[in-house]
Amino acid sequence: MDQKQADIGKGPQPRPGGRAARIQAAVFKAVDDLTQEGEPAEPTVPAIAARAGVTPSTIYRRWGSLAQLLSDVAVKRLRPDAEPDDSGDWRADLKGWLVQYAEEMASDPGRAMMRDVLSADRTDNACVCSAYTGQQLDVIRARALAKGDTPPDTGVLMDKVIAPVIYRILFSRTPPQADYVAGLVEDVLGKAGE
Amino acid sequence: MDQKQADIGKGPQPRPGGRAARIQAAVFKAVDDLTQEGEPAEPTVPAIAARAGVTPSTIYRRWGSLAQLLSDVAVKRLRPDAEPDDSGDWRADLKGWLVQYAEEMASDPGRAMMRDVLSADRTDNACVCSAYTGQQLDVIRARALAKGDTPPDTGVLMDKVIAPVIYRILFSRTPPQADYVAGLVEDVLGKAGE
DNA sequence: GTCACTAAAGCAAAATATTTGCTTTTGCTG
DNA sequence: CAGCAAAAGCAAATATTTTGCTTTAGTGAC
Numbered sequence: 373m374d375q376k377q378a379d380i381g382k383g384p385q386p387r388p389g390g391r392a393a394r395i396q397a398a399v400f401k402a403v404d405d406l407t408q409e410g411e412p413a414e415p416t417v418p419a420i421a422a423r424a425g426v427t428p429s430t431i432y433r434r435w436g437s438l439a440q441l442l443s444d445v446a447v448k449r450l451r452p453d454a455e456p457d458d459s460g461d462w463r464a465d466l467k468g469w470l471v472q473y474a475e476e477m478a479s480d481p482g483r484a485m486m487r488d489v490l491s492a493d494r495t496d497n498a499c500v501c502s503a504y505t506g507q508q509l510d511v512i513r514a515r516a517l518a519k520g521d522t523p524p525d526t527g528v529l530m531d532k533v534i535a536p537v538i539y540r541i542l543f544s545r546t547p548p549q550a551d552y553v554a555g556l557v558e559d560v561l562g563k564a565g566e
Numbered sequence: 567m568d569q570k571q572a573d574i575g576k577g578p579q580p581r582p583g584g585r586a587a588r589i590q591a592a593v594f595k596a597v598d599d600l601t602q603e604g605e606p607a608e609p610t611v612p613a614i615a616a617r618a619g620v621t622p623s624t625i626y627r628r629w630g631s632l633a634q635l636l637s638d639v640a641v642k643r644l645r646p647d648a649e650p651d652d653s654g655d656w657r658a659d660l661k662g663w664l665v666q667y668a669e670e671m672a673s674d675p676g677r678a679m680m681r682d683v684l685s686a687d688r689t690d691n692a693c694v695c696s697a698y699t700g701q702q703l704d705v706i707r708a709r710a711l712a713k714g715d716t717p718p719d720t721g722v723l724m725d726k727v728i729a730p731v732i733y734r735i736l737f738s739r740t741p742p743q744a745d746y747v748a749g750l751v752e753d754v755l756g757k758a759g760e
Numbered sequence: 761g762t763c764a765c766t767a768a769a770g771c772a773a774a775a776t777a778t779t780t781g782c783t784t785t786t787g788c789t790g
Numbered sequence: 791c792a793g794c795a796a797a798a799g800c801a802a803a804t805a806t807t808t809t810g811c812t813t814t815a816g817t818g819a820c
């Protein structure tokens with residue numbers, strides 16, 4: 373993960389290591405803890421503040437609203453922590469990554485994070501998420517190119533696989549199943565690979 | 567518009583014409599008015615209640631939260647008010663409808679409505695929106711079938727046109743342009759029509 | 761190191777919003 | 791028309807968000 377990627381979506385703190393970063397970490401951790409403590413409803417700002425050992429006004433002043441804070445936390449959690457697997461067969465890696473991506477995003481926590489990202493005041497976070505996805509796809513694509521293959525363009529994958537998967541998760545009662553996703557991938561690979 | 571379609575997404579009122587319906591109408595109108603009065607921020611529940619001549623607790627008890635109310639209002643506004651144009655050339659109608667759909671959803675009000683729909687507590691409303699879109703596409707499709715043509719499946723249109731359009735609106739900085747949408751439609755028509 | 765300077769946090773009071781118990785109204789049904 | 795159930799009104803109790811002011815932490819100049 374290069375410097376540019378590491379900088380995306382870091383949040384509002386200007387200097388790393390200082391008080392601002394400490395408080396942000398404490399607040400993020402508090403949100404993480406509270407959301408995972410089985411509570412189905414969203415945590416409140418006062419609850420988060422108490423858990424983080426911080427005063428509520430700090431949160432309001434720094435993030436502006438609960439929605440924005442939850443959105444920032446979601447983006448942080450959506451940041452990929454590792455590169456996609458590399459088995460040597462980039463088609464298999466691509467399909468595997470996309471199937472797993474769909475599964476994660478369709479899960480309850482995945483949907484909650486997506487909702488949080490989209491209901492923020494600022495629209496930036498959603499773009500950052502999409503950029504994360506693109507970066508992961510680009511990694512697989514670069515490996516294919518290095519082998520002299522012609523993998524599908526990342527934009528094409530976004531349109532033909534990511535978009536339908538996300539659309540179905542957001543707008544349908546039935547989340548995409550693994551074989552549906554696999555079918556989408558094969559469609560794209562079929563055309564590009566022939 | 568048939569009875570089944572008219573019933574979708576009507577909201578919580580059980581009997582039409584009664585007090586429940588009157589109050590819902592007043593509240594919906596208040597939300598409409600307030601959102602269009604240039605205010606960039608979302609209206610508050612007390613403001614809506616005051617405008618509707620209703621007590622805030624009514625709103626809280628009936629809708630549970632501002633998010634749910636805004637979502638219901640958005641769905642109501644997203645309900646199609648007319649069938650797609652019928653020029654006799656279903657391919658042109660389809661492309662025209664989709665281009666206009668993309669434009670409307672990419673507009674500021676369109677994006678606000680989509681955001682409202684997605685940030686509701688209940689997930690039903692998003693499904694209803696998607697159903698509306700499917701119904702409109704089905705109308706065009708039925709015309710093509712009546713002529714003995716083989717139009718693309720509505721599910722395919724959802725995956726290949728609607729999904730990328732919505733994904734880009736939600737997750738990218740650059741909303742889809744008309745020629746991009748037209749390209750997507752031609753891709754689908756190209757395959758189905760040959 | 762110390763001193764000023766700035767940005768952000770703490771604190772507490774004020775302003776808003778939300779919840780809740782109880783009463784009243786409304787529309788339906790027998 | 792009386793009785794019933796569902797939903798609205800009202801007002802008090804809670805909870806939240808906002809705000810003005812004070813304090814603290816980090817930064818850069820000496």
